[in-house]
Amino acid sequence: MNLPLNLSNQIKKLYIISFGVFIAQLAFSSMTPFLPDLLLDMGVTRNITTWSGLIYSANSLMFGIMAPIWGAISDRYGKKPMMARAGVVMGIIYFLMAGAKTPTQLLFLRALNGTFSGYIPAAITFIASVSTPDNLNYNLAIINAAAAVGTITGPLVGGITAKIMGIRKSIAFNGFLLLIAGILPYVTGIKESKTAKPKSSMIKSIADAFKNRKLLVVYSVGIFVQAALMGILPAVTLLMHKINPENTSLYTGIAFSITGISTAIASPFLGKVKYPVNSLYRIGLIGSAILTALQGFIGSFLELFALRFFFGFFNAAVTIAGNILIAQAGTSENQGSSFGVYNGLMSIGLVMGSMIGGFLGDSFGIAFTFLGGGLMFLIAFIISFLIKEEIKEGSF
Numbered sequence: 001m002n003l004p005l006n007l008s009n010q011i012k013k014l015y016i017i018s019f020g021v022f023i024a025q026l027a028f029s030s031m032t033p034f035l036p037d038l039l040l041d042m043g044v045t046r047n048i049t050t051w052s053g054l055i056y057s058a059n060s061l062m063f064g065i066m067a068p069i070w071g072a073i074s075d076r077y078g079k080k081p082m083m084a085r086a087g088v089v090m091g092i093i094y095f096l097m098a099g100a101k102t103p104t105q106l107l108f109l110r111a112l113n114g115t116f117s118g119y120i121p122a123a124i125t126f127i128a129s130v131s132t133p134d135n136l137n138y139n140l141a142i143i144n145a146a147a148a149v150g151t152i153t154g155p156l157v158g159g160i161t162a163k164i165m166g167i168r169k170s171i172a173f174n175g176f177l178l179l180i181a182g183i184l185p186y187v188t189g190i191k192e193s194k195t196a197k198p199k200s201s202m203i204k205s206i207a208d209a210f211k212n213r214k215l216l217v218v219y220s221v222g223i224f225v226q227a228a229l230m231g232i233l234p235a236v237t238l239l240m241h242k243i244n245p246e247n248t249s250l251y252t253g254i255a256f257s258i259t260g261i262s263t264a265i266a267s268p269f270l271g272k273v274k275y276p277v278n279s280l281y282r283i284g285l286i287g288s289a290i291l292t293a294l295q296g297f298i299g300s301f302l303e304l305f306a307l308r309f310f311f312g313f314f315n316a317a318v319t320i321a322g323n324i325l326i327a328q329a330g331t332s333e334n335q336g337s338s339f340g341v342y343n344g345l346m347s348i349g350l351v352m353g354s355m356i357g358g359f360l361g362d363s364f365g366i367a368f369t370f371l372g373g374g375l376m377f378l379i380a381f382i383i384s385f386l387i388k389e390e391i392k393e394g395s396f
Contacts, residue, residue, distance in 0.1 A: 013188040018146035020184035024119045025150025027174035030158030037167045044103055051103045055110045062114030064347025068206045070118050071340015079126035080185040086119035087182020094175030098168045120147055125339045128327040130190055140323050141271025145264045152260035209341040214329040217387050219345050221380045226349025228376035231357030235369040243301050251301050258305055262312025270320055277321050278387055284317030285381035293374030296367035
């Protein structure tokens with residue numbers, strides 16, 4: 001039985017968790033763009049692109065493997081301990097990365113970071129488990145907005161702190177933020193329901209998530225969504241090189257940030273709008289498909305900014321509705337496994353999108369990368385009709 005997170009008297013507690021999500025996401029997005037700078041600081045001059053790719057991939061690979069396991073553990077020992085585990089351990093790892101001397105050490109620490117990461121998935125699961133059906137939509141929308149704002153401000157904060165303190169002290173500063181994020185769940189005073197610990201093994205809990213037809217459909221949609229997002233990621237940068245080669249870095253940063261801005265704007269609004277979850281999910285998917293495909297045919301940076309701004313609204317609908325459908329498809333006893341498997345499977349979409357996007361761009365041109373991304377969103381849209389209405393529909 002869930003303990004309600006009643007918005008009328010516990011709104012501050014929701015925002016404390018949201019603040020933890022914000023600073024955690026800020027720490028992640030603040031450091032990631034500047035990892036090649038750390039390699040340069042180590043004196044690496046050869047194969048820096050290869051090392052950068054390995055360092056990024058190691059984190060994603062280990063996260064994909066461990067996410068279902070941490071999710072199953074959270075069903076047994078609680079979601080708050082998982083947030084604390086991720087925040088505190090990653091904070092320590094960030095301090096160690098700040099002192100790394102060789103690329104091999106950094107690679108190992110990034111793999112270790114991926115192994116113990118998962119703060120934001122744990123926060124989403126925690127909020128879902130303590131929310132009532134009446135406030136579930138709004139609570140998850142606020143969490144999504146907090147993550148979006150962290151994504152927007154992270155690169156800016158990272159650039160400023162690296163400029164003022166140097167790359168190593170900037171990474172250590174992010175580690176300090178993660179330590180704070182790890183402690184925040186215990187500041188709220190929100191208590192998780194005291195349910196009996198599942199008698200089944202973690203392997204069975206994970207297997208049960210795959211047996212749930214409703215979850216399996218949402219997982220399939222999520223893989224194609226992730227593939228679409230990752231497939232066009234490098235294409236946006238390459239397109240900006242073509243449109244405005246003199247200010248590529250600046251305009252590319254704006255192009256990515258503007259999507260986060262509209263996502264942050266849309267999320268609280270979507271949490272209050274009364275609308276069937278399944279329907280909003282599909283509207284978000286088809287809107288994302290159209291706007292992604294159109295990005296391949298723009299002729300100016302203003303056109304690209306406009307398309308990516310509106311894309312953020314549809315992206316928010318997809319993210320929030322997807323999280324709600326996962327939460328509704330299970331119970332508080334298995335939500336950790338449900339979300340954990342979902343986050344683990346997203347690594348498949350990451351690899352698939354990168355490969356398809358790269359192949360289309362190299363073989364047919366950048367426009368086809370965006371068309372491919374739009375097609376993957378369209379496939380996700382079609383699959384979404386397999387979600388049956390017997391899921392406790394709820395509304396926005």
